Amino acid sequence: MQSSVPTPQSVSSTGATAFATRHWLGWLRNRLAVRIVLWLLLLYFLIPIVWSISSSLKTREELFQGTPSLITLRPTLANYRFALERFKGFDTFYRNSIVVTLGAVVVQTVLATLAGYGFARLRFKGRDLIFYSMILMIFIPRAGGLMAQYELMNFLHLRNSLHGLILGLSAGLAVPCFIMRQAFLNLPNEFEDAAQIDGCNRFQAFWFIMMPMATGAAVVVALFEFIRVWGDYLYTLTMIDDRELFTLGIGMAMQFIGVAIEFGEFTSYGAQAAAYIMAAAPVVIFFLAMQRWFVRGLMEGLKF
Amino acid sequence: MAAGEQSSGNFSNWLRALRQVRQEGWGDLSGYLFIGPAVLIYIIFNAYPLIRGLMIAFSDYRYLLPNHSPFNGLDNWQEMISDKVFWESLNRSFYYAFLYVVLNFTIAFFVAILISQIKGNRESSAYRVIAYLPVVLPIVIALLVWRQIFSPEFGYISYFLKQVIKLPNAPDFLRDPAWIIPVLATVAAWKAVGSNVLLMLVGLYNINAELYEAAAIDGAGWWRRLISITIPLLAPTFTLIFVLAAGVLGEAEASLIFFGLNDAGPEGAGRLIGRYAYEIAFLQGDLRWGYAAAMNLTVGLISMLISVVIFRVLRSGRV
Numbered sequence: 001m002q003s004s005v006p007t008p009q010s011v012s013s014t015g016a017t018a019f020a021t022r023h024w025l026g027w028l029r030n031r032l033a034v035r036i037v038l039w040l041l042l043l044y045f046l047i048p049i050v051w052s053i054s055s056s057l058k059t060r061e062e063l064f065q066g067t068p069s070l071i072t073l074r075p076t077l078a079n080y081r082f083a084l085e086r087f088k089g090f091d092t093f094y095r096n097s098i099v100v101t102l103g104a105v106v107v108q109t110v111l112a113t114l115a116g117y118g119f120a121r122l123r124f125k126g127r128d129l130i131f132y133s134m135i136l137m138i139f140i141p142r143a144g145g146l147m148a149q150y151e152l153m154n155f156l157h158l159r160n161s162l163h164g165l166i167l168g169l170s171a172g173l174a175v176p177c178f179i180m181r182q183a184f185l186n187l188p189n190e191f192e193d194a195a196q197i198d199g200c201n202r203f204q205a206f207w208f209i210m211m212p213m214a215t216g217a218a219v220v221v222a223l224f225e226f227i228r229v230w231g232d233y234l235y236t237l238t239m240i241d242d243r244e245l246f247t248l249g250i251g252m253a254m255q256f257i258g259v260a261i262e263f264g265e266f267t268s269y270g271a272q273a274a275a276y277i278m279a280a281a282p283v284v285i286f287f288l289a290m291q292r293w294f295v296r297g298l299m300e301g302l303k304f
Numbered sequence: 305m306a307a308g309e310q311s312s313g314n315f316s317n318w319l320r321a322l323r324q325v326r327q328e329g330w331g332d333l334s335g336y337l338f339i340g341p342a343v344l345i346y347i348i349f350n351a352y353p354l355i356r357g358l359m360i361a362f363s364d365y366r367y368l369l370p371n372h373s374p375f376n377g378l379d380n381w382q383e384m385i386s387d388k389v390f391w392e393s394l395n396r397s398f399y400y401a402f403l404y405v406v407l408n409f410t411i412a413f414f415v416a417i418l419i420s421q422i423k424g425n426r427e428s429s430a431y432r433v434i435a436y437l438p439v440v441l442p443i444v445i446a447l448l449v450w451r452q453i454f455s456p457e458f459g460y461i462s463y464f465l466k467q468v469i470k471l472p473n474a475p476d477f478l479r480d481p482a483w484i485i486p487v488l489a490t491v492a493a494w495k496a497v498g499s500n501v502l503l504m505l506v507g508l509y510n511i512n513a514e515l516y517e518a519a520a521i522d523g524a525g526w527w528r529r530l531i532s533i534t535i536p537l538l539a540p541t542f543t544l545i546f547v548l549a550a551g552v553l554g555e556a557e558a559s560l561i562f563f564g565l566n567d568a569g570p571e572g573a574g575r576l577i578g579r580y581a582y583e584i585a586f587l588q589g590d591l592r593w594g595y596a597a598a599m600n601l602t603v604g605l606i607s608m609l610i611s612v613v614i615f616r617v618l619r620s621g622r623v
Contacts, residue, residue: 118338141604144597231442
């Protein structure tokens, strides 16, 4: 079953083209007007990011002139060098973020894929009960959850540690399982039957036949989780005490907020911006690389 | 496909599954191996804390005092009612949530409508990516960047107000108590608009183009088409968005990041209810988990109530 996202060509949201093709001037004005307004709105999304990038590339003189400008005339990488040298612990934070994020993403994707297959394709006692219990728990209001997790992690001696962090951040498995189950449900049965006839056991059938076809959904899950875990703040803040174990989110917040509005050691906003760009780069790059999958998966997945 | 329908659909599914369990055969035991790891982690790190957290809400559990967790029923709520800071923070959160939803929704709506007008698939895909980019940014980075932009010394906004519009007394957005909540709401909304744009686009793309053509033939202008076709047919999407947004009431992260852990903003103006609960639980005094959990539960229930009301209202208005 191939459900493709309805493409824009199939929609004429205000019947514009139907009417306007008869009047080429109106057509031109319509197309142009839409784009102009759209770009104005899109600037709203882009300006903070563009501002950061250009700030990070500005020279000292440009940074301290009275008028902050959006474009930089003489780009320089000095700010990046400054940030890397002076930002104590930046590489530690970076490394921790990578470890935790990769760990959580791998754990969740693998577990959700296995579970999704189990929920979708295998029959065993209590299968649906377990699944719907997990789903229903999403709707229960959370109270004291963070505290209970703190207590639990402490008890398990997992609290102030990176692997504890990975496990804790991998706990939100209800939605990934839902997505993977949906993906497996949408695959035709025939492949499995053919595999069984050929003598595969359950796991072989899963690994060689079904999973490759569900890769799209797995990518969506991985992406979502990557974005969520890379930017996590509250959970990590609560669980981690040691500075060496901080991830980027906490590290940057500690460095740049602790000294109120002034910048402390980092006396130029250009150097700060350089740090921000470096911290945000991995997740943004990953997103841009995967975006076609991601957006399509998101929009298609909403048609369950 | 509103969240409300989802939950009621899932609930009846759950009931059915419950009844089925007795009749079901043991089936393929390898299934347990497949779901095992995921379910195990879920139970230990998600389901258990959920239940334990609810239990904590009904006790006077103070973390720093050893062995001090007497069950005290509804006493936490009694204290809450007379807690002035609680009501202040709650009001601020309502204000924050209101601004957040209005900004988020209107901008997402406009952007989605405009993007749906673009005919090229590549082009509209690029626009979707741009709109979603802020969602991808880590919350810490987003807040820090906006802090720079709002900063009176270096920020673009004060420069713009002072030089371009020549406003004599541009407010110090970061230190003026009156502006804190709008600033926080603006940044939070900026970050979240992208998701709603995508949600609305799904709804828009699902509207049959022929409806518009028929209306155009009947002489309806673009405004009329918007009111009579687009908005009513988007009702389920709107419902989903509003229901999801009700959870923003318990928001704590933004305030904690923006002002740090020790400072609730100028004159405490940044203290939203979520932040207040976090302060009580982890930052101040005895670390009164019981009280904080009770507060979180209250806010959670209020959010749920709002979601249900919104869902009922929007659904009955537009069948």
